[in-house]
């Protein structure tokens with residue numbers, strides 16, 4: 001659906017990136033200087049790379065001028081026209097589409113008569129996304145759209161980007177260096193390091209790959225699993241089923257039956273050789289060790305199969321040795337319910 005190939009030599013930096021991705025959100029992830037912006041600028045047509053191929057569906061965009069590419073671009077800051085109302089900003093460059101539907105989807109109906117100066121950062125960013133959408137783009141480029149917002153504003157805007165992903169048939173190339181954000185939004189993850197692709201694939205596969213952990217940052221590593229809401233309990237917990245059994249989490253504000261994606265951070269998973277008794281953690285699942293990777297510090301990342309899913313745990317190398325952790329080891333993973341924050345549970349999306 002989306003195919004990108006870019007080769008370019010900057011003085012002292014060689015960019016050589018190629019990936020293909022299905023519909024949905026393709027997240028370009030990498031540390032500062034990995035080459036994300038250069039890829040996006042090539043896709044937009046503002047950087048003339050030595051070699052470039054950009055295909056959306058059956059259409060090659062790389063030979064076209066910047067306007068002819070019809071790419072909607074949303075930057076870190078909203079770049080709205082300050083002297084125009086929200087309505088006029090949305091109408092500017094509108095090529096078609098249903099303004100009412102876009103306004104409803106992004107929850108900005110109450111803002112239409114305001115000027116950008118009277119909007120919060122999150123509201124302004126939703127308007128910027130609406131404006132990009134109404135230009136009927138073939139592709140939406142969201143370049144760190146949440147980076148300038150505080151945590152509360154990020155939490156407010158994320159569900160709208162999920163709706164964009166699930167309800168609008170426009171592919172989205174999403175640049176971010178926040179693992180939490182890509183875990184929540186990405187259909188496909190392209191992990192970049194020093195101008196090259198380290199790994200590309202479905203978000204759950206890439207995020208549970210121990211070899212990608214150094215790129216993601218060991219503190220942020222964590223796996224994604226799909227779960228279904230089973231019941232809301234009176235004591236404030238929600239029971240979910242996943243391939244490894246039942247998961248009890250703090251209340252998840254979704255209806256019974258809904259499918260959600262849950263990010264289980266590696267640092268919240270403990271290992272035990274025998275089924276632990278008399279502990280406060282509510283989630284204990286049998287696991288088989290599938291891969292180990294030592295970090296640069298005292299830690300080791302362990303990949304485990306739980307049911308049909310892969311999860312990660314972060315343990316010290318000392319514990320790994322003491323417990324005799326090797327491929328094929330069988331034991332138990334313990335996930336503390338309260339460790340899984342609400343922001344780590346997100347809308348799932350149709351499997352593509």
Ligand SMILES: Nc1ncnc2c1ncn2[C@@H]1O[C@H](COP(=O)(O)OP(=O)(O)OP(=O)(O)O)[C@@H](O)[C@H]1O
Pocket residue numbers: 010011013030031032033034035036037038039177
């Ligand atoms: N016009 C240029 N001339 C020379 N070097 C450049 C140019 N543009 C980018 N680079 C170099 O290419 C590398 C990748 O930069 P790029 O901005 O694409 O990275 P990034 O992953 O987007 O980083 P960030 O997250 O900091 O925005 C950097 O080393 C940068 O210095």
